Amino acid sequence: MGELPEDLQRQVFTHASWTARRSDSYTRLAFLGDSVLALAVTAHLYPRLEAESFGAGRLTKIRAQAVSGRSCRVVAEELGVVEMLLAAVPSGTAPAATAVIETERVLASVIEAVIGACYLTAGYDRTAAAVVEAFATQIDEALEFTVDFKSTLQEHLAQRGEVIHYEVVEQLGPPHDRLFTVEARRGEETLARGTGRSKKQAEQDAARIALEGLGLLPFEDGTRGPAESQQGR
Helix, strand or coil: CCCCCHHHHHHHCCCHHHCCCHHHCCHHHHHHHHHHHHHHHHHHHHHHCCCCCCCHHHHHHHHHHHCCHHHHHHHHHHCCHHHHHHHHCCCCCCHHHHHHHHCHHHHHHHHHHHHHHHHHHHCHHHHHHHHHHHCHHHHHHHHHCCCCHHHHHHHHHHCCCCCEEEEEEEEECCHHHCEEEEEEEECCEEEEEEEECCHHHHHHHHHHHHHHHCCCCECCCCCECCHHHHHCC
8 A cells, every 4th residue: 555646545535425536545545456456356266166067156156255345344444444444534524524434334435445545546456466365264264164154044043133243262372373262152141152263254163054954054155054955965
């Protein structure tokens, strides 16, 4: 981001509510960056995955998870976007207007705007390489967890008026090689424990195990059925 021209950098970190002209905010750059992000991740995934096992539908799901709003927010936080946005807040801005910049929607849009600005400045090849590097963890997690087990579990419990929450109960290893253990809980009841190299991986693993216990492990086509039925496929 340090290589961006001043005018683009200013635009990237300008919320629409801070300027009289919406076109001076990050929105146009985010529109461009969204397409660059999708193409960069698609071009990275396509040659890595065998055509026999990964059809268009499965590739679409993997890409959607890798570049989701949640994934973009994680990358934005890792790159210090929150601090840069806070530094760009105009003086006299109301606290409520400042709080909105830390939402997933805004952070995802800003990271897309960063990508769009980098594309205009450095071209596609350099930008795509930087995108793949920045989203490497998100891509790996999407490949490991093609199904979003957390969302599937929450949707199921929401039908009963129940809520799932996750709690880290153990962390092992040094910071650069940590193993997390997470419990998926329904109220005071522990449904499952999962492990992973990140909290997100551990949460997905716990949700998957919980779905297995409830007989609701999703199939790759999106349908649901008893876990033992899938094991026999």
